[in-house]
Amino acid sequence: MRAGTAQICLVVAASLAAAVSGASFSLSDAKQFVYLAGAAYCDASSLKSWTCGRACSGPLPAVPGSITVVQNRTMDLQAFVGKLEDGRAIVSFRGTRPTKIQDWVTDLKSAFKTDWTGPGCPSCRVAKGFYEAYLALAPDIKVALHGLNAGTVVVTGHSLGASMAGIAMMDLYASGFNLAPAHYTFGQPRDGDEVYASTFNS
Structure with missing residues (x-):
């Protein structure tokens, strides 16, 4: 995919996400989140020092030394938690x-609910693979967030990571974390059923 096409897809996808959530779309925020979503593909050592090349060169970088890389090697999963220069986690x-x-x-497991x-969300049904993947990382993510003492949390991801991010938003909010009013994910498959979607949007 060419860079121009990717940017158009980014704007359309992020606009739809903002429209569904009721938050206003910000192109500058969306561009920041593209870099942050891309950085999750970097190796752990370059993430911790925030030296992962282009993905770490976005307009809103993470603070080196604040980053915790959370992994589950059995399931080949990775996320990172850190503090941004504007103070958000x-x-x-x-x-x-x-x-x-x-x-x-x-x-493939996510085809099942x-x-x-x-x-x-007691009556919700969610994509099995995405949910199990998130649950494998969730305890360490929450520990890392508590350690940052950041007031507001923002969540992002791409593809499988976008679906995990959607599930994380629901779980972190229900667990008492202060989530920002707008988040951007990219190439996000469907996370759950209509009850889940309705609860998420409320």
Whole structure:
């Protein structure tokens, strides 16, 4: 995909997300989140020092030394938690890597629905693979967020990471974290059923 096409897709996808959530769309915010979503694909050492090349060169960088990389090697999952220069906390989930079989297994399992077991959405059914992937990282993500003492949390991700981000927004909000009013995800598959969507949008 060419860069220009990717930017158009970004704007359309992010505009739709903002419209559904009731938040106003900001192109500058969307561009910031593109970099932050891309950074989740970097290796752990370059993430921690925020030296991961182009993905770490966005207009709103994370603060080096604030970053915790959360992984589940069995399921080939990665996210990072850190503090942005504007004081907000960021959670960014890595998406599907085409050469990693376990990522495809997670994606395929998401064709099936399972019950939401956390707070905030007792009658919801969500994509099994995406939900299990998020739950595998959630405890360490929450510990890292508590350690940052940041007032507001923003969440992003691409592809598989975007669906995990959507689930994270619901869970973190229900768990008492102060989420920002607008978040941007990219290439996000559907996370759950109509009850989940209605609860999410409320």
